[in-house]
Amino acid sequence: MVKHQIPVTPINYALWYTYVSNEDPTLNQRIDEIVSAYGMIPLTKAEDLFREHVSSTGDIETALHRMKDSFEQMVSGIDHDLNATLAGTRSFSTLLDECNRDLRGNTTAGAGSVDDIFGTLDKLLQGSTAMQQNTSRFEQRLSAANEEIRRLRSELETLRQNAMNDELTGVFNRRAFDMELAQFLEQSDRGPVIHLALLDIDHFKQFNDRFGHLVGDRVLSLVGKQLSAATRVGVSVYRYGGEEFALIFCGGTAQQAHQLAETLRISIEHLVLKDSRTGERLTNISASIGIASRQPGETAEDLLSRTDRALYAAKNAGRNRVVQA
Ligand SMILES: Nc1nc2c(ncn2[C@@H]2O[C@H](COP(=O)(O)OP(=O)(O)OP(=O)(O)O)[C@@H](O)[C@H]2O)c(=O)[nH]1
Structure with a gap:
């Protein structure tokens, strides 16, 4: 654990114990993949592995x-x-x-x-x-x-x-985001480059105003599920706050990160909000995304502020688009 700079938390300890005892070859394979992609085990990946391989009920x-x-x-x-x-x-x-x-x-x-x-x-x-x-x-x-x-x-x-999970959307919460971003930056320039995306649902207030707060919640939950489906080694999804999500892409080029953000934007554009009783189509959903690749030595605050400016530019340019810083 020390060699891979893995913090000794109860979850990491349980994972590492199962890894060393070689009880579950699939878990070992996934740990190897994660360590080779990130050079460590990010917090949220450890949480996922723990739930999937050690205990279906987390801590x-x-x-x-x-x-x-x-x-x-x-x-x-x-x-x-x-x-x-x-x-x-x-x-x-x-x-x-x-x-x-x-x-x-x-x-x-x-x-x-x-x-x-x-x-x-x-x-x-x-x-x-x-x-x-x-x-x-x-x-x-x-x-x-x-x-x-x-x-x-x-x-x-x-x-x-x-807690690290956001109950409404099922993705990781802001606390997990802050801790994990710090964990990535702690690796400073030794680890793979990270790309940060901030995604904001367009005209979200209108969902609440036109259909009520519960429908607004359903939109958040739909978008959360859509983004969760993209979670894999190298991609983590969090609810950043309100109607805003954050994604961290680890490794790959800025162009690949942009492409992934574009794929996610399109998948959200295809979501249709329906009346749960009548099945009647209510409206479409779209989101704007700002994305930035971390520069060597850049702090979390600076990276966030560049990404936020890119998101603002995406909104200003007409929404439903990806803008790269
Ligand atoms: N239903 C629901 N609404 C929320 C939640 N969190 C924040 N909101 C609402 O989300 C709305 C966000 O609205 P704005 O940031 O003004 O977004 P907008 O102007 O509609 O859209 P853009 O300009 O495209 O960003 C506010 O009205 C908040 O009350 C939540 O958990 N559930």
Whole structure:
């Protein structure tokens, strides 16, 4: 791992262990391909390999399952104690009625014996002590549950912060993009040249305005799926924010990167948005793309700003086109 500058994360460690033990020749072949293309294993490729070859449920899903189990256990514990407390409350209420009847009986039939009254009071004392224990057990259970809920919330927050996937579009998110771009640039000028593309859906606001926000979401998800299909060794796709996607092409010439961006633009142009109930064709979708090849020594910020300017030029030139910086 050190030789290939692969960070020792739990996922990379699991991949490397499976690689060294040669348990899955297909995984080994894919790792070899990736290392030969990138000179390392990029974060999102490691995540994909882990899901496909080691565990179909990634780290986050495993943690979510664990949280769900813990939550179910907590709810069933509360339910059990609540039922016990309610049963205790009911029997205490019956006891109160009984004692009431005893005391009334004693007073209406005369003064009643002191021993009888003592007997009733003892019964009452026993019942109320049991009731107190019962409710205090339930209070303890509730306070433990509060603690547990707070712990689960903070675990969920950490999971959300560490997530690399964008739920709506299925591609990697901005956090994954930032980390992976930094990882590529860290290789500085030793690794293959990278080309950055920013893709922005044209007139996206109109989808929301004309058909509603949910249809806007469907457009994002359709474009995400279309771009995901292009993911392979050398190509990574991310949601950059809102209606904007980022793609990193690793290796190859600027012309090849431009050609790939053009192919993606055409594939989006062929998407048709239909009414999910009637199947009626609503409208087409198109996107503008700015693309730039990283210059030796260029920072992420400068590369992003050149790519963004190319995207702006694509929009200004009439949209639905690729402009190279
Ligand atoms: N449905 C939906 N809308 C979003 C989401 N994220 C951002 N938007 C909306 O996307 C719209 C982006 O609009 P603009 O950047 O103005 O794009 P535009 O002017 O329509 O189109 P261009 O000029 O071609 O870029 C805004 O109205 C945002 O509210 C999302 O996750 N779902």
